[in-house]
Amino acid sequence: MLKRLFRIAIPITQRSYLVQPQTKFLLDAKIVDFNAFRDEIDELKKNGPQHPFVLIGTYTGLRPSKEERNNLKRPPEDTPSKSKKAQLLRELRHWTEDHYPFDMVIFDEAHYMRNQATTTFHLGECLSTNARSVLCVSATPVNNTNIDLHSLLRLIDEEFFATQSVFDELIDVNRPTVQLGNALAQSIIDETAITQAVSEMAKSQYINKSPLFEKLLGRVDNHSEICYTSWQEVGSAKKTRSTRRSVG
Known part of the structure; x- marks a missing residue:
């Protein structure tokens, strides 16, 4: 309290x-x-x-x-x-x-x-x-x-x-994670951007030993095609709703 x-x-x-x-x-x-x-x-x-x-x-x-x-x-x-x-x-x-x-x-x-x-x-x-x-x-x-x-x-x-140098290092270490998040947030997922971000994350000693990173790798390997298709469908649905509102 x-x-x-x-x-x-x-x-x-x-x-x-x-x-x-x-x-x-x-x-x-x-x-x-x-x-x-x-x-x-x-x-x-x-x-x-x-x-x-x-x-x-x-x-x-x-x-x-x-x-x-x-x-x-x-x-x-x-x-x-x-x-x-x-x-x-x-x-x-x-x-x-x-x-x-x-x-x-x-x-x-x-x-x-x-x-x-x-x-x-x-x-x-x-x-x-x-x-x-x-x-x-x-x-x-x-x-x-x-x-x-x-x-x-x-x-x-x-x-x-x-120190500022420690903070700058933290930004550099987390940059591929941020890039991955941005790539996944797109209406149509950019698999090339995802691959590049995951590759950079794998090089980081702060990230590659994490159990969460291992779990992420499994999802990327097993479900990338499903995710790509699903996000395409979401993007298509948004476009359809937008067209209907404009017509109405």
């Missing part, structure tokens, strides 16, 4: 999110500025993990100045910040209590954190590091390159997505 939920959004949307927890989950949510947010964290440290809250804040309301960006990774006792925002974020990043400060942190419009050089990204790091779970919500996670996506994935699992 979620006892402490924090949702961070942009100012124009935060009031719309106030209604959702109340109507859908019967949770009493409230919008907080920095001072109210700090008060809730103080109450949590005072009363322990039984202290519940559902809070909605904004990036701009919690983000410290650019001058404090490089200090956010330092422990709070190591030369305390003059900025109250920065000091609180350092406490959250280096949380010492025996319970999570947040059961879940939700980042709406998460693409605002895609640039790792910005204070907004470092704000996200401080909030997510000791959260039990993290959810990033964005319609545009990739704006320019895969670096944008890697930045957001780091907030979800910093250890697994430690």
